[in-house]
Amino acid sequence: MKTIAMKFGGSSLADASQFKKVASIIKSHEGKLYVVASAPGKRCKDDTKVTDMLYACYDSASQKADFSSSLDAIKARFSEIIVNLGITFDLDSEFSVIAKHLSDTPQRDYMASRGEYLNSKILATYLGYDFIDPANYVFFGQDGVLNAERTNTELARALSKTDHAVVAGFYGTGADGKVKTFSRGGSDVTGAIVARAAKADVYENWTDVSGMLSADPRIVKDPDAIEEISYKELRELSYMGASVMHEDAVFPVRSAGIPINIRNTNRPQDKGTWIVAHRENPAQSGKIVTGIAGKKGFSSLRVEKAMLNNEVGFAAKLLNIIASAGVSFEHVPSAIDSMSVIVDSAAFRANRSRILESVQDILHPDATIVDTGIALIAVVGMGMVYKKGVAAKVFSALAKAEVNIRMIDQGSSEINIIVGIDEPDYEKAVNALYDAFFR
Numbered sequence: 001m002k003t004i005a006m007k008f009g010g011s012s013l014a015d016a017s018q019f020k021k022v023a024s025i026i027k028s029h030e031g032k033l034y035v036v037a038s039a040p041g042k043r044c045k046d047d048t049k050v051t052d053m054l055y056a057c058y059d060s061a062s063q064k065a066d067f068s069s070s071l072d073a074i075k076a077r078f079s080e081i082i083v084n085l086g087i088t089f090d091l092d093s094e095f096s097v098i099a100k101h102l103s104d105t106p107q108r109d110y111m112a113s114r115g116e117y118l119n120s121k122i123l124a125t126y127l128g129y130d131f132i133d134p135a136n137y138v139f140f141g142q143d144g145v146l147n148a149e150r151t152n153t154e155l156a157r158a159l160s161k162t163d164h165a166v167v168a169g170f171y172g173t174g175a176d177g178k179v180k181t182f183s184r185g186g187s188d189v190t191g192a193i194v195a196r197a198a199k200a201d202v203y204e205n206w207t208d209v210s211g212m213l214s215a216d217p218r219i220v221k222d223p224d225a226i227e228e229i230s231y232k233e234l235r236e237l238s239y240m241g242a243s244v245m246h247e248d249a250v251f252p253v254r255s256a257g258i259p260i261n262i263r264n265t266n267r268p269q270d271k272g273t274w275i276v277a278h279r280e281n282p283a284q285s286g287k288i289v290t291g292i293a294g295k296k297g298f299s300s301l302r303v304e305k306a307m308l309n310n311e312v313g314f315a316a317k318l319l320n321i322i323a324s325a326g327v328s329f330e331h332v333p334s335a336i337d338s339m340s341v342i343v344d345s346a347a348f349r350a351n352r353s354r355i356l357e358s359v360q361d362i363l364h365p366d367a368t369i370v371d372t373g374i375a376l377i378a379v380v381g382m383g384m385v386y387k388k389g390v391a392a393k394v395f396s397a398l399a400k401a402e403v404n405i406r407m408i409d410q411g412s413s414e415i416n417i418i419v420g421i422d423e424p425d426y427e428k429a430v431n432a433l434y435d436a437f438f439r
């Protein structure tokens with residue numbers, strides 16, 4: 001008998017009509033089925049995700065403001081789903097528990113988790129499946145990171161008792177015993193954890209696009225769908241902003257060798273994207289580049305000092321200054337007499353004076369230059385390892401589009417080239433690169 005883990009994202013469960021599509025997809029499968037559900041997402045472009053409504057409601061409660069109308073609006077989202085599905089579900093008692101929590105000791109992660117909790121319970125009721133609350137089976141350590149082994153053991157035990165269950169996505173229990181969520185989009189991670197614990201044959205990740213696309217569809221018109229991609233490529237692309245799947249969702253399934261299939265709830269007939277451990281000689285398919293992704297919001301801190309190349313430990317000291325401020329770095333391009341660190345602008349801004357003072361005191365530079373407004377774009381593909389001239393093609397495409405390159409980093413993984421450009425050039429640059437490699 002096959003075992004399938006299926007995760008449905010927010011847009012796939014945004015309202016009752018989407019629930020019906022989800023149910024018919026699930027019912028078309030056979031075997032042991034473990035479903036992970038997100039909170040209701042947007043029903044249309046200008047709609048609000050329930051998770052965002054929950055955060056806003058928590059903000060009111062924590063400021064001791066009246067949260068009743070904002071809680072009512074959340075309840076109305078679920079009520080509409082229940083009524084249109086024609087099921088019996090006691091929303092009143094669920095919401096009185098939430099209201100009491102908000103009045104007593106509001107907790108941000110607990111509040112955010114209620115979207116997944118309620119939606120999954122409703123889906124379980126609709127399907128006639130068991131409901132599994134991850135607060136009892138998904139555990140984080142003291143460091144705030146998932147305790148993968150404990151989680152796997154406990155979850156495997158719970159799943160072994162049932163062949164059909166819905167597990168709520170996005171949260172578990174922290175080291176302090178309170179509810180703790182993953183970062184945004186984290187139901188993808190829950191899906192991967194469930195797939196591993198169930199020893200699933202496949203992890204199906206159902207969303208609102210027909211798989212991983214070779215570029216962000218909000219920037220490039222009708223980008224090609226990617227039929228097959230390696231875990232490594234997917235992780236590079238999702239980390240760099242191809243937001244279809246959470247970047248941390250790769251690890252649990254990769255170690256277990258479980259393939260991921262990204263599918264479209266609105267077009268279940270499409271094959272979607274297969275994410276696999278290895279791709280057979282990718283250069284042969286003629287596609288050297290698998291995808292392009294990027295993000296805005298980076299800054300560069302450049303430290304210049306004559307004869308820097310002779311100063312032992314300079315790089316370590318600079319990175320240590322950044323790390324001590326609690327800021328993580330993205331890239332470290334360096335030259336003979338200068339070294340730059342690319343960091344997230346918001347994190348840097350919050351620690352700017354502390355970092356700059358330390359640079360002055362510890363490194364005694366000739367000059368320190370901060371550049372903000374940088375966007376990073378990654379061109380990713382396994383085929384690059386075998387093929388020359390990819391970098392040249394990237395640079396000529398950007399030059400032709402009159403995009404100024406501020407930073408270049410050929411990733412040490414050999415499967416990506418990353419360029420830093422000015423934020424206003426971002427959309428133009430992504431399109432120029434897409435045209436060069438895909439059209």
Ligand code: ADP
Nearest residue numbers: 009010011207208209212213215216242243244
């Ligand atoms: P879900 O609610 O199902 O988790 P998400 O909104 O998290 O869905 O992810 C799907 C969205 O990711 C798509 O609607 C699309 O706009 C966006 N996206 C960005 N980059 C890509 C890409 N390279 N391929 C596919 N989708 C992408």
Ligand code: ASP
Nearest residue numbers: 038039051184185186187
């Ligand atoms: N509902 C959460 C979010 O909006 C988690 C998820 O959808 O994966 O980020």
Ligand code: MG
Nearest residue numbers: 009185244245
């Ligand atoms: Mg998502």
